[in-house]
Amino acid sequence: MTPFDTDGSVNGQALAAHVAKGVAAGAGGVFAACGTGEFNALSLDEYATVVSTSVAAASGHAPVLSGAGGSLPFAQSCARAAAEAGADGLLLMPPYLVTAPATGLVDYVRQVAAVTDLPIIVYQRGTARFTPTAAVALTELPSVIGFKDGLGDFDLLQRIILRVREATDRDFTFFNGLPTAELTVPAYRGLGVPLYSSAVFAFAPEIALAFYKAVTGGDEVLVQRLLTSFYLPLVELRDLVPGYAVSLVKAGVRLRGLDAGSVRAPLVDATPEHVAALERIIATGLELAG
Numbered sequence: 001m002t003p004f005d006t007d008g009s010v011n012g013q014a015l016a017a018h019v020a021k022g023v024a025a026g027a028g029g030v031f032a033a034c035g036t037g038e039f040n041a042l043s044l045d046e047y048a049t050v051v052s053t054s055v056a057a058a059s060g061h062a063p064v065l066s067g068a069g070g071s072l073p074f075a076q077s078c079a080r081a082a083a084e085a086g087a088d089g090l091l092l093m094p095p096y097l098v099t100a101p102a103t104g105l106v107d108y109v110r111q112v113a114a115v116t117d118l119p120i121i122v123y124q125r126g127t128a129r130f131t132p133t134a135a136v137a138l139t140e141l142p143s144v145i146g147f148k149d150g151l152g153d154f155d156l157l158q159r160i161i162l163r164v165r166e167a168t169d170r171d172f173t174f175f176n177g178l179p180t181a182e183l184t185v186p187a188y189r190g191l192g193v194p195l196y197s198s199a200v201f202a203f204a205p206e207i208a209l210a211f212y213k214a215v216t217g218g219d220e221v222l223v224q225r226l227l228t229s230f231y232l233p234l235v236e237l238r239d240l241v242p243g244y245a246v247s248l249v250k251a252g253v254r255l256r257g258l259d260a261g262s263v264r265a266p267l268v269d270a271t272p273e274h275v276a277a278l279e280r281i282i283a284t285g286l287e288l289a290g
Helices: 012-025 044-058 072-085 102-113 132-138 154-167 181-190 205-217 220-238 244-255 272-289
Strands: 030-032 064-068 089-092 120-124 144-149 173-176
Touching: 012 030, 012 044, 012 205, 030 044, 044 064, 044 072, 064 072, 072 089, 072 102, 089 102, 102 120, 102 132, 132 144, 132 154, 144 154, 173 181, 181 205, 181 220, 205 220, 205 272, 220 244, 220 272, 244 272
Parallel strands: 030 064, 064 089, 089 120, 120 144, 144 173
Antiparallel strands: none
């Protein structure tokens, strides 16, 4: 997440502390200025600050992938700024507002890739919906190394995976990119997609790591307990207000002792009632995580 000061500016000191703490806790990678990091609300200068601060705080102990997206020129500017800031790769999010055919989406990816040598993970989410044929076309772009799914359409994703695996023997990686990804980890693993990014890790790495170790270690009892008593209530709380997938993360960070500030409009901060509910959910998760 991207912390803001009381005057609304990016709080670089808090961001550095947040990233360093997460890396020390065992993060496999850092997603800077992406969805949870309010990419949609950042200026290009702020974006560059967030990425460079995250790279410095990670200090080479975990790769830093930064967001890019929106209009084509802005996405290209982000790609250039990320490279200058030392990012290890890009998470390419959907174009802004418009709905386009899959061929147009592939061309969007191609034109962003043309301005940078950074590896790119393409994020299927919102208006960016790829066909199996379009996903195969992505694998023909040398710098595109992965595909992150935020739709949760398992029929479509299965067809995409099968066609990509049939078309190429490249090391092309698929990710679970749904909000609160842990809730759907068992389903994605059934499709052969074990990797995911965890927003929960941003405020409760102990819980996120306990779940990860349980799901990869075959501890089905703990997996079910965490899903039922922590992740399901968290998702139900998240779904009460649009944008809470970000707002609750920021509230959780504040509850755990780091002043992350408020979210930027059009998002709204969690209400006191919902923050209290989140605090109870976190306490239950920490107890289960041991």
